[in-house]
Amino acid sequence: MIDLKLFVAPNTCARVATIALEEIGVPFETSLVRTAANQQKSPEFLKINPKGKVPTLLIDGAPLTENVAILTWLADTFPDAKLLPAANDKMESLKQTADLAFFAGSVHPIVTRIAMPMKIIADAAQSFEIVRPAGVKDMDSVMKMIDARLEAGPWWYGEDWSIVDAYLYWVWARITGVGYDGSAFPNIQRHFALNKERPAVQRAMAREDVNIEILKSENLFMAPR
Ligand SMILES: N[C@@H](CCC(=O)N[C@@H](CS)C(=O)NCC(=O)O)C(=O)O
Numbered sequence: 001m002i003d004l005k006l007f008v009a010p011n012t013c014a015r016v017a018t019i020a021l022e023e024i025g026v027p028f029e030t031s032l033v034r035t036a037a038n039q040q041k042s043p044e045f046l047k048i049n050p051k052g053k054v055p056t057l058l059i060d061g062a063p064l065t066e067n068v069a070i071l072t073w074l075a076d077t078f079p080d081a082k083l084l085p086a087a088n089d090k091m092e093s094l095k096q097t098a099d100l101a102f103f104a105g106s107v108h109p110i111v112t113r114i115a116m117p118m119k120i121i122a123d124a125a126q127s128f129e130i131v132r133p134a135g136v137k138d139m140d141s142v143m144k145m146i147d148a149r150l151e152a153g154p155w156w157y158g159e160d161w162s163i164v165d166a167y168l169y170w171v172w173a174r175i176t177g178v179g180y181d182g183s184a185f186p187n188i189q190r191h192f193a194l195n196k197e198r199p200a201v202q203r204a205m206a207r208e209d210v211n212i213e214i215l216k217s218e219n220l221f222m223a224p225r
Helices: 014-024 043-048 067-077 090-115 124-149 163-176 186-196 199-217
Strands: 004-008 029-032 056-059 062-065
Touching: 004 014, 004 199, 014 067, 014 163, 014 199, 029 199, 056 067, 062 067, 067 090, 067 163, 090 124, 090 163, 124 186, 163 186, 186 199
Parallel strands: 004 029
Antiparallel strands: 004 056, 056 062
16 A cells, blocks of 8 residues: 655645545545744755645655645546546646646635735735735636636536545635635635535545644644734
């Protein structure tokens, strides 16, 4: 059996890979990275992932980084879990990669501007007054497009759930968790509610809750704001 260890931190995009692993149902361990203590930039962690980011997946001790790569590897290695629809040809497969890359490369940076604006401008007042509203404006256009795509629904690819849906679940939770007004996007709201009902999503969230309690007990929990 493959030994799988996922480096995670609560509320981060590591949730997407955690959901993927829970959907697969394979045994795996999560290792909590204390971002408030900058553990992701510690020499020990940088030896594993020089980019200093979660998620990082150790596969039999060898690290794989980047959500797109981790999710694609999981989908390919555990096809029975149907993390992505079966692709009939290379082009179909590339379009799925494009969907994952869209969330990782285009949507995630806007999430950062909304949920962690102080990463863009350190000055707290300026980050909340300038960076966040600009992020919200850009996110509105993205969500308009996604809401239209989900009109037929219920999932990104129609009838069958995929890991792209977990990506959207994380994005939506992260931005609405800091006050993003999602009322104009009923299809995404419905999508989010459906995701919350999935046992794998609930198990992933339970893992996060355990880690949140650990961080609170160490005074290292940064509540979304
Ligand atoms: N491109 C990476 C982005 C990973 C990333 O930005 N992770 C964030 C959490 S959402 C992180 O580790 N932040 C810690 C830091 O930047 O110090 C991916 O898609 O996996």
